[in-house]
Amino acid sequence: MKKDQLLTRRRALLAGTAVLGAAGAGTAGLLLSGSGPDTAPVRPAAPAAGPPARAVEAVKPSAYRLAPLAGYGPPPGNGPQRLEVRHEPYLRMSGRGRTMLLTFDDGPDPRYTPHILDTLAEYDVRATFFVCGEQADWNRRLLSRMADEGHVVGNHTWSHPLLTKLTRSRIRSEMERTTQVIVDAYGERPQWFRAPYGAWNRAAFQLGADLGMEPLAWTVDTNDWTRPGTRSIVRTVESGAAPGVVVLSHDAGGNRSQSVQALRDYLPRLLDSGYHLTVPRRTTA
Structure with a gap:
């Protein structure tokens, strides 16, 4: 399959507007924005630069699933937007009313990500997926589906390493490849x-910042990677719910069946409680 055959419908539309130029420089703040297909792993015709990616099955979840240590953007132009370098990540987002963000890390995984996307589609909710390049490279159709359904995809490095142990060149490679x-x-x-x-x-x-990306952390950690039980995950989300909260969950890196079921349980409850589940949006100066 040729590379241009992998373009999504969304990218085809964006290509038509790319000639208008890249977005202006700088960022003034962060806001909250309103909120089938074949999902089998697909091997690309040509691998990304660097060592060949391993198949999803070859990636051992234990190799990168450790306890945490702690967008709707412009069309792609000639390069990334210039940003001010921050000294800490955003932990929560500003916005009006009872707004929250749902984020999912480490995917996409063809066993769990489609079920999460199905639930989000059922309730017409948008979420943010921080993907690992070596997972995304084998599951590009899932990224295409995310684009088609209005979700935001963020960069979670290529192989999920501990960045504080890497050289600058390795960190850049992890980000750029993804x-x-x-x-x-x-x-x-x-x-x-x-x-x-x-x-x-x-x-x-x-x-x-050099690559045009803002750092986003989280407010509520579901600890779903430890598989504490579906009810425990649901309680964590519901007890931590508040305006501006960013919820951390996972759609890959291990058995995520509890995360899938928990989303089906707490999502309608949050909506019934008046929460608006949304995605981050940047504003330019």
Whole structure:
């Protein structure tokens, strides 16, 4: 399959507007925005730059699932937007009313991500997916589906390493390779970045800004990676619900059946309680 056959419908539309130019420089703040297909793993015709990616089955969840240490963007132009370098990630988002963000890390995984997308579609809710490049590279159709259904895809590095142990060149490679996969399959440059394990350092902030990405962490950690039980995950989300909260869950990196079921339980309850589940949006100066 030729590379241009992997373009999503969304990217085809964006290509028509790319000639209008890239977005203006700088960021003034962050806001909250309103909120089938074949999902089998697909091997790309040409791998991303660097060592060949491993198949999903070959990635051992234990290799990168440790306890955390702690968008709707412009069309892709000639390069990333220039950003001010932050010294800490955003932990929550500003917005009006009872707004919250749902975020899912480490995917996409063909065993769990489609079920999460199905639930979000059922309730017409948008979420943010921080994807790992080596997972996304084999599951580009799931990124295409995310684009088609209005979700935001963020950069979660290529192989989910501990960035504080890497050189600047390795960190840049982890970010750039993942960005390229997202652009090819999703149709837009990622505007958001999340460090694996929540382990941020100066190099991560600087390189993320160089690539046009803002750092987004979380407010409520479901700890679903420990498989505490569906009811425990639901209680954590519901007890932590509040305006501006960013919820951390996972759609890959291990058995995520509890995360899938928990979403089906707490999502309608949050909506019934008057919460608006949305995605992050940046504003330009």
